[in-house]
Amino acid sequence: MRDAMTTTSVESVNSLSTRLRSAKVAAVAGLGVLLAGCAQNAAQDTFAPEGENAERIDGLTRLVFSIAGVVGVITFSLIGWTVWRYRDRGQPIPEQSEGRKSLEIGLTILPALILVGVAVPTVQTLSALNKTSDTECVVNVTGQQWWWEFDYPVQPGCLPGGITEPIVTSGQMVIPADTNVLIRGTSRDVIHSFWIPKLNGKRDMVPGRVHTLRMQANQPGIYAGQCAEFCGLSHANMRMEVVALSDAGFQTWVDNQLEAYTPPEEGTLAAEGEQTFIANCSRCHQVNGILDTNGTPIVSRPDTQVYPGAAPNLTNLMTRNTFAGAMWDLIDDQRREEVWEASPEEFDELYLAGVEDEWLNAVRLRAWLRNSPAEKAMYADPTQLEPTDGRYRGMPYLALSEDQIDQLIAYLLERK
Amino acid sequence: MFTTGSKFLIGAAVISLVATLVYGIGQGGVMGTIGLTSATVARAGLAALNLFLRDSNVFADDAQLDTSSAAQHAPGASVWPLAFAVGAIVVTVGLVTFQPIVIIGLVLVLAAGAEWAVQAWSERASGTVAHNASVRSKLSNPLEYPIGSAIAIGIVVYGFSRVMLWLSKTNTVIAFGVLASIVLAIAFVFAARRNVGKGVIGGALGAGAVAIIVAGFVTGIDGERDIPVFETTALWQSEAILHPEEFAEGTEKGKHPAGLICESPEEFPEADEDASQTVGNKSNTVNVTLGADDTLTYRVPGPTASVGIEVPTFARSNATNVIFFNRSDEHRRLSVSLGTEEVEVDGETVTAPNQLCTTLIEPGAEQLITVIARQPSFAFDDGFFFFVPGVDDARLELVVP
Numbered sequence: 133m134r135d136a137m138t139t140t141s142v143e144s145v146n147s148l149s150t151r152l153r154s155a156k157v158a159a160v161a162g163l164g165v166l167l168a169g170c171a172q173n174a175a176q177d178t179f180a181p182e183g184e185n186a187e188r189i190d191g192l193t194r195l196v197f198s199i200a201g202v203v204g205v206i207t208f209s210l211i212g213w214t215v216w217r218y219r220d221r222g223q224p225i226p227e228q229s230e231g232r233k234s235l236e237i238g239l240t241i242l243p244a245l246i247l248v249g250v251a252v253p254t255v256q257t258l259s260a261l262n263k264t265s266d267t268e269c270v271v272n273v274t275g276q277q278w279w280w281e282f283d284y285p286v287q288p289g290c291l292p293g294g295i296t297e298p299i300v301t302s303g304q305m306v307i308p309a310d311t312n313v314l315i316r317g318t319s320r321d322v323i324h325s326f327w328i329p330k331l332n333g334k335r336d337m338v339p340g341r342v343h344t345l346r347m348q349a350n351q352p353g354i355y356a357g358q359c360a361e362f363c364g365l366s367h368a369n370m371r372m373e374v375v376a377l378s379d380a381g382f383q384t385w386v387d388n389q390l391e392a393y394t395p396p397e398e399g400t401l402a403a404e405g406e407q408t409f410i411a412n413c414s415r416c417h418q419v420n421g422i423l424d425t426n427g428t429p430i431v432s433r434p435d436t437q438v439y440p441g442a443a444p445n446l447t448n449l450m451t452r453n454t455f456a457g458a459m460w461d462l463i464d465d466q467r468r469e470e471v472w473e474a475s476p477e478e479f480d481e482l483y484l485a486g487v488e489d490e491w492l493n494a495v496r497l498r499a500w501l502r503n504s505p506a507e508k509a510m511y512a513d514p515t516q517l518e519p520t521d522g523r524y525r526g527m528p529y530l531a532l533s534e535d536q537i538d539q540l541i542a543y544l545l546e547r548k
Numbered sequence: 549m550f551t552t553g554s555k556f557l558i559g560a561a562v563i564s565l566v567a568t569l570v571y572g573i574g575q576g577g578v579m580g581t582i583g584l585t586s587a588t589v590a591r592a593g594l595a596a597l598n599l600f601l602r603d604s605n606v607f608a609d610d611a612q613l614d615t616s617s618a619a620q621h622a623p624g625a626s627v628w629p630l631a632f633a634v635g636a637i638v639v640t641v642g643l644v645t646f647q648p649i650v651i652i653g654l655v656l657v658l659a660a661g662a663e664w665a666v667q668a669w670s671e672r673a674s675g676t677v678a679h680n681a682s683v684r685s686k687l688s689n690p691l692e693y694p695i696g697s698a699i700a701i702g703i704v705v706y707g708f709s710r711v712m713l714w715l716s717k718t719n720t721v722i723a724f725g726v727l728a729s730i731v732l733a734i735a736f737v738f739a740a741r742r743n744v745g746k747g748v749i750g751g752a753l754g755a756g757a758v759a760i761i762v763a764g765f766v767t768g769i770d771g772e773r774d775i776p777v778f779e780t781t782a783l784w785q786s787e788a789i790l791h792p793e794e795f796a797e798g799t800e801k802g803k804h805p806a807g808l809i810c811e812s813p814e815e816f817p818e819a820d821e822d823a824s825q826t827v828g829n830k831s832n833t834v835n836v837t838l839g840a841d842d843t844l845t846y847r848v849p850g851p852t853a854s855v856g857i858e859v860p861t862f863a864r865s866n867a868t869n870v871i872f873f874n875r876s877d878e879h880r881r882l883s884v885s886l887g888t889e890e891v892e893v894d895g896e897t898v899t900a901p902n903q904l905c906t907t908l909i910e911p912g913a914e915q916l917i918t919v920i921a922r923q924p925s926f927a928f929d930d931g932f933f934f935f936v937p938g939v940d941d942a943r944l945e946l947v948v949p
Contacts, residue, residue, distance in 0.1 A: 289856075
């Protein structure tokens, strides 16, 4: 008997100990979640809008959360009070009565009114977010596993003189600040979703369709984003950034993008890099204006190598701060902090300086050139390309020597 | 709790599962993993079935019946051993001849085996034949009826489809009409006569089914009617480029106009005859319109900002649907020039125009083409452009950056 009691008591202690441990784990996890919400200046914080579209969403979210919060507090308080007030104290079950018409009608009308109260600002916000008549600049956005391409069609918008030649870039979409930009998005392969939390909500980019999205940033700066629709192996690494420049800064950026190709000076490492680029990279990556030894323009044919048929245009690679689908920065941590933390007045100058040798993120770029499939999850195993007719999804291993990597970096540093 | 047979099958399933995990994780072979997984599932299924049947012991609720061996009737005649044997033969024949037949054989083996097992088990359920039959029905009928019906309907439908594919297009319509009329007439007769027996109705349905199956068998052996390949604009374009001599010969004989179809305002056989004049896809397309003034205009899908887009711009290597609206007074086609491409002609590499085009459509009609530009437009001196053969002013630049 005594033994049995001892055993029961030991079991109770063990059970209590397990519960306490579980409670501690839950408390730590909950605290972690709570602390994560306290992050200051998080790059993808939806509650820190920096454009009028995101401000509208933020305003609506706060309003709806407030209403829902008040309703929640009242509801749970009433439930709690009822549970406490009528808890089981051994009293007999009270007489059961059915219905109270006035209360039922009231409790039907009240939620309906609350929902109407939420619906009005919701519809107004949706309508404002879908407005396109006041947009002044068009950027075509094309998603592809696992990077974003941005092209600027010839148009009278974006700048006082318009855009006179098409521009194509990737990773970072550059727009004029305080200007309503219309994104016209699609996809080459699977459904992606374009999302810059500080500037607007998400928009799916669907193959064969064009979906539009307003984009506006109040002031110059960089705004981080992330593909928001699962799109395959490296979905988590499919990032993008929107860079907003002042009008003058945007004009400088456009002028620079349209400048003619300047080949590297003969006899330099960069000139060797140009040949290495032609031999190893130009099959997929386009550099506008590059010529072969016969003086013939080299046109990349990514469609013969890459499954969705395109690869990032590298004509002005070093004017942007990211590479490999914006997975990594082209600039080192110190420079990144300077650019990202710059005041709106200083931002143009810092961003337009592009990437210089002294702040190049050489370690990461070298690693990428050395063996890209080891750095980013892609379908780049040459033995497993049967389903794609021998074409890759992503960048394959190129077996470059360290000397070739040096040459390529020297060459790419001049692509500004 | 677990019967002897179940223990064996559960153990086999567990071993299979362990083998699946070890092989799947250790070796990573897809086919092997699938095979072992299948074995695991099959054994688990058999174990579950055996648990349910309690090693073929008689159900507890049958205890009041006389189950002594002396009271057992001799097993009745059964077709299932024969069906099982036929299935096994079909599997063997399939393995040495045409492998898809193996699947039919396996299905027969499994079905006959299951029926055989259930029948044998039910015959030992009690000493009462009627009761044994009802035990068998309770277990088998819920599966036999739906599966059997589905197979029977499938055979009839398949037979009917063979007949339809054997007949010419016109005769198909006639045959379908006649058949529908017969069915309607018979149904009318049955409806009008209230005292028609079940046997008559069943006999009529059975006769009809047999007739369709026999007709399907005969026509299936004879094969489908010839379905000609429709000559599209892409086919005419590639024929002219890849087989220039044959194409010129055809032109000389007056079989078709000369030149590339995408550069010709003339009507080519088949491709331009009876071509669809309307399109179902209306949304998210680029609209290119040939106006009454013989100029081309465009509209890209969706809003284009207050400022508009000056030149249609398509993303590289991206499929873009374009609807051509012919609002001129003539039959016209829309063509798009995407530079040139290298092609092999009689073992030699030649440079040929890379063009796509719609069929020749009548005034007021519409047609769709899907454009995929693999190269940028700046790769060619003339760039990319839409044009309408026979209308000099109808030219519209297309940019692919």
